[in-house]
Amino acid sequence: MIGCGDSIVATTTGLVIYTDRVEAAISSLLDNKNTHYGQSGLVNSLADSDLSYVSSSVASGTVTIELSGQLRSGGICDNPRIIAQLEYTAMTAAAVAKAKILINGKEIAFQLSGN
Template structure:
């Protein structure tokens, strides 16, 4: 099984504790607010979040309080709702052209396992790390796990992205 950790970059080994982005997302959530969902600040150089990929930043956007499991709510927002309504921050959603659906998810020890179905449609080579980062960080932040295993149509996310 392929594993994706909260750190973004070539290594797939997660740090011993949640990375700075996961801690920052949890810190940004106020009592009564919903789980954070991650979007991309293109060519931001890390000034608004964790720097990764094509000199982008990963930015946590806390959600409004909603009933239900935090993982289901967060992935529903990320996969179904598109960009947040108050997106005056010039954030990009690398998943916008994809048609993914959350099938199931659970936490096993320190790992969140998520199953998605549908199709991935990256808009270019830079969207591959963006998709991986948005999904991984959103899952880790919402689940409280320290790492994520994400599957698309039964394939590990890395494999699904390499087929595009």
């Protein structure tokens, strides 16, 4: 469960050829500009953002993802959705238990706080 009574739900994409599994997963998530995932009722809270994958690294069981661009949130309920979508995608792709997301060099929670 994440904020506002929501749950994070895994989805699949079409065939993706990649050399970096984390880059492929995060880029696929960021490239999807549809607010809704088909008729499922699932919401893509990142649809209005203009973010690009820069790099990733894994150390001590944590994947760190660096993104650049503009993060846009629909408000208080979207903030935890955005964090969960990015973190769980990164953790799954990197096969680790923790994720740290940086946007333009700053942690995502800081970006979403409006500072």
